[in-house]
Amino acid sequence: MEKYSGMLALVSDSAQHGKMKLGVISGLNPAGTLVSVSFGDLSLSSFPSDQVLIMKDKNALYGQLLSSSKELEMQDFKLLLSVNMLQEKTGLSAQLQAMELLKSSPSAAQFATVSLSVQLGLSSQITSSGGLSAERGGR
Numbered sequence: 001m002e003k004y005s006g007m008l009a010l011v012s013d014s015a016q017h018g019k020m021k022l023g024v025i026s027g028l029n030p031a032g033t034l035v036s037v038s039f040g041d042l043s044l045s046s047f048p049s050d051q052v053l054i055m056k057d058k059n060a061l062y063g064q065l066l067s068s069s070k071e072l073e074m075q076d077f078k079l080l081l082s083v084n085m086l087q088e089k090t091g092l093s094a095q096l097q098a099m100e101l102l103k104s105s106p107s108a109a110q111f112a113t114v115s116l117s118v119q120l121g122l123s124s125q126i127t128s129s130g131g132l133s134a135e136r137g138g139r
Helices: 056-068 074-088 094-104 106-112 116-120
Strands: 008-013 019-029 034-039 046-049 053-057 113-115 123-126 132-136
Touching: 008 034, 008 056, 008 094, 019 094, 053 116, 053 132, 074 094, 074 106, 074 132, 094 106, 106 113, 106 123, 113 116
Parallel strands: none
Antiparallel strands: 008 019, 008 053, 019 034, 034 046, 053 113, 123 132
8 A cells, every 4th residue: 555655646626616626645444445636735635535636557558548449539539649648758757747637527537547546456336225335356
């Protein structure tokens, strides 16, 4: 779980009608179901791990781009190709640029990111009492 600390993440900002907000993962609870995210304004918020989005692996994204190019809008395709080229560069600056691009396009962000809960192999289920429970996926 420590490998995710310091990773860039996108979350939906409910105060701004679902607009994406860029932050840094600062911690996870032991089960991986709750994530602390720090933002540029020095605020710290906690989110369920299924609401925290991280970038897909560059090879996975490239493969998806090739196989789904006909279904994507041209603007999204160009943006996603730029994101994928930035992933090829080393360093945090390129990753930050890529996430900023994704922040501007919800449809591209949905294509190029995966929720942290999926990455961790967690599957969320609503319990009969209405609460949220998480179970480890079969890995």
